[in-house]
Amino acid sequence: MEYGNKTTLVSLNDSLLQNLHPSKQKKTDIVVYNVAEKLSQKNVGNILPIDCGNLFINKQHNITEFLKNNLSLAEIKTIQKLGIDAARHGIAKLGISEKIKNYYNVDERDYDIHISDAIKESKQVGVLLSCVSNDMMNSVYANPIGNMIAKLPFMDKTALERTKILLEDIKLRQSIIDGIKTNIEQILGINDKACICLFGIYRPNIMPKDFDFIFQEINSKLQQVSKEYNQDYIDINSLKSKIIDFHPTSKGYEIIAEKVASKLLEVLGKKQSDMNINDFKYNNLGLDGAIKDIESYEQQEREYVNGFVNYIVQKYNYSEACAKEILNDLVNGRPSEVREMGKIYSKAKEILM
Numbered sequence: 001m002e003y004g005n006k007t008t009l010v011s012l013n014d015s016l017l018q019n020l021h022p023s024k025q026k027k028t029d030i031v032v033y034n035v036a037e038k039l040s041q042k043n044v045g046n047i048l049p050i051d052c053g054n055l056f057i058n059k060q061h062n063i064t065e066f067l068k069n070n071l072s073l074a075e076i077k078t079i080q081k082l083g084i085d086a087a088r089h090g091i092a093k094l095g096i097s098e099k100i101k102n103y104y105n106v107d108e109r110d111y112d113i114h115i116s117d118a119i120k121e122s123k124q125v126g127v128l129l130s131c132v133s134n135d136m137m138n139s140v141y142a143n144p145i146g147n148m149i150a151k152l153p154f155m156d157k158t159a160l161e162r163t164k165i166l167l168e169d170i171k172l173r174q175s176i177i178d179g180i181k182t183n184i185e186q187i188l189g190i191n192d193k194a195c196i197c198l199f200g201i202y203r204p205n206i207m208p209k210d211f212d213f214i215f216q217e218i219n220s221k222l223q224q225v226s227k228e229y230n231q232d233y234i235d236i237n238s239l240k241s242k243i244i245d246f247h248p249t250s251k252g253y254e255i256i257a258e259k260v261a262s263k264l265l266e267v268l269g270k271k272q273s274d275m276n277i278n279d280f281k282y283n284n285l286g287l288d289g290a291i292k293d294i295e296s297y298e299q300q301e302r303e304y305v306n307g308f309v310n311y312i313v314q315k316y317n318y319s320e321a322c323a324k325e326i327l328n329d330l331v332n333g334r335p336s337e338v339r340e341m342g343k344i345y346s347k348a349k350e351i352l353m
Helices: 031-041 061-070 073-086 090-095 099-102 108-112 116-119 135-139 144-150 159-167 171-190 211-229 248-266 285-318 320-326 326-350
Strands: 007-014 045-052 125-130 195-199 230-232
Touching: 007 031, 007 061, 007 116, 031 090, 031 135, 031 171, 031 248, 045 116, 045 248, 061 116, 061 171, 061 285, 073 099, 073 108, 073 159, 073 171, 073 195, 073 326, 116 125, 116 171, 116 195, 125 171, 135 159, 135 171, 135 326, 144 159, 159 171, 159 211, 171 195, 195 211, 195 248, 211 230, 230 248, 285 320, 320 326
Parallel strands: 007 045, 007 125, 125 195, 195 230
Antiparallel strands: none
């Protein structure tokens, strides 16, 4: 694939920028395709959109795995389909239809499109970077729905204790900011002229007010990060959400696409980071490299959760037994989730062989 005359748009990496429907599916339901269409209408030509949004493979370390191993669009789409299967467990099956896999059908040319090559070699590059909220929830292995369920009688209350740690521990929240800075430096380390539109945490209507200060804190810090790297923060928190969902309405998605398209029309081809950022070296191992990296990351997760237990014992004066009980879901869940991601990478490789 020749990228030199292309304007490449890449969307990384959670589900915020995807307005998926079981029926009446349009490519432009996915924000990066909608942005591409709007830019095309403004006479920006030869646009290559690459969407990496995923319902399961949606953490900051997954961005590293994609970029480091130069995954093909065929590999990415196959991972997206398998991510839907992984997300459809328990009650989530009621809200996530298998039919949305059709958004990710692989085309023949997708085998020749590689994400890091496209970012490095394209004439102009815009990146939609949205990868904060899932890492935030994963930091204590709790989410707002689980938190609300835990408040019901006779339910496991440990999620409430883990959420309390998140609400109180600014160091824990800062690690999420540090993670997104790493992703930004990886992108700019591939192409320092890339134009990054950075998204923060979106506040859906269903979110308890206890979390409000986190939204303000995190989004304020992300605005500062965008300025630090001479990039652009896209504020979407005035948008309404669906009634029982963590995503904007269809009208909200149209507003997001308009905001991003307007910003990219203004900055594409005109940015260059003035920071001294190291080149990000990537290889061409594809899924083979991603499988190897995720196996290594699983061991890192085991070491992290053991250290996190000790941190909580010391900081909050819990007994070790109490800390292990409160953090049991985290201690078992985080390495297990990474292991499941490794299985998805391996299965994707089998499908594409």
